[in-house]
Each structure stands twice: as structure tokens, then as C-alpha cells.
Amino acid sequence: MEWELAEVYESPHGKVRWDSFGEGEAVVLNHGTPFSSFVWRDVANALSARYRVYLWDMPGYGTSEKFEGQDVSLAAQQEVFTGWLRHCGLNEPSVVAHDFGGAVSLRSALLDGVKYRRLALLDAVSIRPWGSEFFNLVNVHAEVFAALPPALHESLVRGYLATAAHREIRSDVLDRLVAPWLGEEGRPAFYRQIAQADERYTREVEDRYGDLDCPVLIGWGEEDTWIPPDRGRELAHRIPHARLEWIPRAGHLVQEDNPARVTALITEFLTS
Numbered sequence: 001m002e003w004e005l006a007e008v009y010e011s012p013h014g015k016v017r018w019d020s021f022g023e024g025e026a027v028v029l030n031h032g033t034p035f036s037s038f039v040w041r042d043v044a045n046a047l048s049a050r051y052r053v054y055l056w057d058m059p060g061y062g063t064s065e066k067f068e069g070q071d072v073s074l075a076a077q078q079e080v081f082t083g084w085l086r087h088c089g090l091n092e093p094s095v096v097a098h099d100f101g102g103a104v105s106l107r108s109a110l111l112d113g114v115k116y117r118r119l120a121l122l123d124a125v126s127i128r129p130w131g132s133e134f135f136n137l138v139n140v141h142a143e144v145f146a147a148l149p150p151a152l153h154e155s156l157v158r159g160y161l162a163t164a165a166h167r168e169i170r171s172d173v174l175d176r177l178v179a180p181w182l183g184e185e186g187r188p189a190f191y192r193q194i195a196q197a198d199e200r201y202t203r204e205v206e207d208r209y210g211d212l213d214c215p216v217l218i219g220w221g222e223e224d225t226w227i228p229p230d231r232g233r234e235l236a237h238r239i240p241h242a243r244l245e246w247i248p249r250a251g252h253l254v255q256e257d258n259p260a261r262v263t264a265l266i267t268e269f270l271t272s
Helices: 037-047 074-087 101-112 133-140 142-144 150-160 171-181 183-194 205-213 230-237 259-271
Strands: 007-011 012-022 026-030 051-054 092-100 119-122 216-221 245-249
Touching: 007 074, 012 074, 026 037, 026 101, 037 051, 037 171, 037 259, 074 101, 074 133, 101 119, 101 205, 119 259, 133 183, 142 183, 150 171, 150 183, 150 216, 171 183, 205 230, 216 230, 216 259, 230 245, 245 259
Parallel strands: 026 051, 026 092, 092 119, 119 216, 216 245
Antiparallel strands: 007 012, 012 051
């Protein structure tokens, strides 16, 4: 359960914690919302046996900086991701992206011209409409939810995160997923990132998905209730050369539900 990111990147939107380990070709793992690089721990450890694995916590997430007035929108995360790749000297890495990280990766490729060796998109925010019923409710009433007392806030976040997985999340894992959203910095940050979610950021690139010029894998949890499987089918339709694979016995948080299948799928894709 030990998970620490030792490096710091001074981004335009706050300090970003990141790290890398292993040897070989570069593979970047992008997390989604409301998660952090922690969700990649098992997959990252497995991949590091043959790849140099890079992970980061987006500004406003995990162990990266959180502050009032922070821009944590998809456009801001795209700017940070593109800059961080350059900071790390990664010219054409393979990228594996989950949820919100999928939209960030797509925007960096299509709007900033970032080149990927390969791109894997897992239950990716990509096709409108996106967001669970709870997510959309908070998006409209973020100020009301932000006024909840700390104990109620923690119960809400804990209950919400539990619905991301198809099977019950271990209590110690759930504690780690919830922890970044607690306290004086974490509580407002949780509602800030939802309030700034805007479908215009995917609308800007949805018609260009077919322009991706690298091999693309689309993986989707068969039991995903946050972003339904039909979005995976639609994404595959918009990227004609993409390969679509279903992840059995997995909800939205595929890394927790079926890490073995996710690792095998990614490894096979990277070596094919």
C-alpha cells in the first residue's frame, strides 16, 4: 500500500508530483477523476519489469498541489500533460489512460501535436454525454455540496467512490482513494474538479478522433455504470483502426476490479 511520488514538476497550474521506475521503453499511465496515480500501482509494478513507467498526479488530484481558484479543467490538464512530457524528455511514449486521463491524452495529441507510440484508452471520457448522475448533480450544485460538514462530505465521497467498482473495494484501498479529498485543501478540491468539468472540452476534439496516427486500444469494463459500454463502441466507431476489448467482471475502475486482465491486455498491446 506504500505509494509515493518523489519528483516535482512546477506546472502553470500548480506543483505536480510524479515519478518513474523500471527500464526500457517509456510507458505513461494517466489516471482519471476522482482518482490519482495510486489506482495504477499494481499495473505499474507489473509493467516496470520490462518498461520505464511514468506516473503523475494531475494538479488538484492525489498528492499534487490543490488551492483555491485553481484551474483543473480538461484544458488545463492538457497543458500540464504536454508540458510535463517535454519536461521528462518523452518524445513519443506509449500512453495508457483511464477516464478523464483519456480526454487529456486525446486533447494533447490532437490539439498540441503530441506523438504517441501507442495509445490505450480505458473507460475513457471521450464521447458526450459523460458523467454519472451524481457527477452531473454536483456539477450543477457544487457550491451547495461544498458546504457539507466534513463528516457528511467524507461519507458522500466514500459512497460515491465505492460505486466506481463492480466488486467491493477493500477498505484500506478505499481509504487511500478517499484521503486526498479530505481536510481543508482536499474537501473544496473535490467539488472544484467536478464544477469545472465541461463537455465542451471533448466536443472540441470528438470529430477528430479518426486523425490519430498511432495504434489505439480501447478497453472497457463490461459492468461500467459510470460511463456505459456503448460509449466504448462509439469511440471505436470514431477511431476506425482502433481495437476494442471488453474487460470482464469490471466496472469503471477496471484497475481495481480486474488488474490481472488489464495488465495482460496492456502488455499484449505494447508488444504486438
